[in-house]
Amino acid sequence: MNNPQQFASDNYSGICPEAFEAMREANFGHAPAYGEDLWTARAADAFRKLFQTPCEVFFAFNGTAANSLALAALCQSYHSVICADTAHVETDECGAPEFFSNGSKLLVAPCAGGKLTPEAIRSIATNRSDIHFPKPRVVTVTQPTETGQVYSLTELRAISACCRELGLSLHMDGARFANACASLGCSPADMTWRAGVDVLCFGGTKNGMAVGEAILFFDAKLAEDFDYRCKQAGQLASKMRFLSAPWIGMLESGAWLRNAQTGNECARRLATQIGGLPGVEIMFPVEANAVFVRMAEAKLAALRARGWQFYTFIGGGARFMFAWDARPERVDELAADIGRIAKDGASS
Numbered sequence: 001m002n003n004p005q006q007f008a009s010d011n012y013s014g015i016c017p018e019a020f021e022a023m024r025e026a027n028f029g030h031a032p033a034y035g036e037d038l039w040t041a042r043a044a045d046a047f048r049k050l051f052q053t054p055c056e057v058f059f060a061f062n063g064t065a066a067n068s069l070a071l072a073a074l075c076q077s078y079h080s081v082i083c084a085d086t087a088h089v090e091t092d093e094c095g096a097p098e099f100f101s102n103g104s105k106l107l108v109a110p111c112a113g114g115k116l117t118p119e120a121i122r123s124i125a126t127n128r129s130d131i132h133f134p135k136p137r138v139v140t141v142t143q144p145t146e147t148g149q150v151y152s153l154t155e156l157r158a159i160s161a162c163c164r165e166l167g168l169s170l171h172m173d174g175a176r177f178a179n180a181c182a183s184l185g186c187s188p189a190d191m192t193w194r195a196g197v198d199v200l201c202f203g204g205t206k207n208g209m210a211v212g213e214a215i216l217f218f219d220a221k222l223a224e225d226f227d228y229r230c231k232q233a234g235q236l237a238s239k240m241r242f243l244s245a246p247w248i249g250m251l252e253s254g255a256w257l258r259n260a261q262t263g264n265e266c267a268r269r270l271a272t273q274i275g276g277l278p279g280v281e282i283m284f285p286v287e288a289n290a291v292f293v294r295m296a297e298a299k300l301a302a303l304r305a306r307g308w309q310f311y312t313f314i315g316g317g318a319r320f321m322f323a324w325d326a327r328p329e330r331v332d333e334l335a336a337d338i339g340r341i342a343k344d345g346a347s348s
């Protein structure tokens with residue numbers, strides 16, 4: 001029933017063994033509902049241990065909800081949120097951040113390579129200060145970005161310093177947070193609260209779980225009443241242990257990081273093999289688990305005809321995303337097919 005491995009998205013993959021096993025264990029017997037269970041407490045503790053800080057931890061079903069509710073918690077309805085023009089919250093969440101915040105407006109900064117800079121933030125945040133404009137209150141960064149670039153710790157610190165100066169909170173969309181940690185080889189603490197991030201949405205789905213994202217507040221005050229917000233938004237799972245237990249498997253075993261390393265390595269593996277081919281352009285630096293490939297339309301069609309699936313909704317190129325279970329041999333098959341198609345055209 002399963003199709004051959006595809007790299008169209010990292011959420012085409014299944015559930016990794018560590019997450020699956022934790023769910024299986026949580027399935028023995030009964031446990032209290034709505035997050036009052038020991039699995040949920042242990043998962044939250046696993047986050048506090050990994051992040052080396054007593055943060056507030058919540059679990060949501062998906063990234064859209066996690067981002068939207070986290071941003072809503074940081075804003076009043078008359079506030080605004082500064083994000084990159086390519087940010088998922090702007091382009092792929094169907095207005096959920098505005099919806100759940102009762103109207104907080106997203107202010108979109110044009111960003112080369114999808115990364116916000118202190119200059120871009122300052123320019124938007126100081127452009128207007130009159131009563132007619134929604135007051136800037138939050139900055140959100142995606143780490144790694146939607147096109148697979150990773151903010152360095154220096155870049156993050158510069159952004160957070162700018163936020164402090166301007167009175168803005170800093171939110172991180174970490175749908176692929178683990179891939180960023182694997183890429184920089186730095187600790188989750190260094191990447192977040194030590195760099196001035198106030199709230200993190202840590203993606204579990206693309207990291208190898210069936211479903212689920214964690215929302216971490218590094219400043220407990222910001223988490224006030226967040227449990228009510230989750231419940232009202234339909235994000236309080238009654239059998240919460242099946243949303244929380246997989247995190248125990250992921251964090252305590254180290255699978256979160258290994259999974260991300262596998263994805264990142266496979267992305268580099270593809271990029272290395274196709275990098276110099278005629279008519280093949282790697283559109284963005286490969287720093288996480290994504291490779292974007294620009295080729296002529298006819299060549300993309302030829303690649304599809306060979307059975308490969310991919311999306312072209314960002315920048316027109318083919319996007320390949322590598323999940324926890326990406327197999328190097330399968331990556332090599334893709335590279336070989338791209339190579340054949342590239343050379344076909346070059347000789348004719």
Ligand SMILES: *Cc1c(COP(=O)(O)O)cnc(C)c1O
Binds near residue numbers: 062063065088146
């Ligand atoms: C996948 C993704 C999300 C979460 O999307 P959902 O489909 O709502 O789980 C959030 N941000 C980014 C950058 C993503 O790639």
